[in-house]
Amino acid sequence: MNPKRPVLYLDIDGVLQYADGNRWKPRLEAEQFLRWAVERFDCRWLTSWINPNQAVPKELGIAVPGGIEEVRWRQVNSGARYPYKAAAIRDDEPWSWLEDDPSEFDLADLKRRGKQSNLILVDPRKPYILLNQICPRLEERRRHHEMGL
DSSP, X not given: OOOSOOEEEEOSTTTTEEEETTEEEEOTTHHHHHHHHHHHSEEEEOSSSXXXXXXXXXXXXXXXXXXXXXXXXXXXXXXXXXXXXXXXXXXXXXXXXXXXXXXXXXXXXXXXXXXXXXXXEOOTTOSSOIIIIIHHHHHHHHHHXXXXX
């Protein structure tokens, strides 16, 4: 068994918020979901938002538990830029990624790496799906990891 916890990459728009017409609104279950997630996963922001640990509470009005690090996917130490989010995901650790709208480049990269099943698509139009739909799927993945599957 691998004692290292699996990683959960988190988008914000479409994941912690849902689309109501042409506006984003915070999911009412987002704060509870984040607490649940950090208890079970090493969480990392994979979003276009800048400084999400500060921006999410301010913009969405929800608390963000400590321990969620930001993946700066648009720039690496060398100064080169990742052209899409999936390129910033490390395959040397078990991971899942919550995203509502991956780019064609993201999807092609995941397919090339054989990691399409690590992507969990989140429906951006449904206000209540994190706790009753997404959490069970993530819990199943975490159990498989703990069993070494």
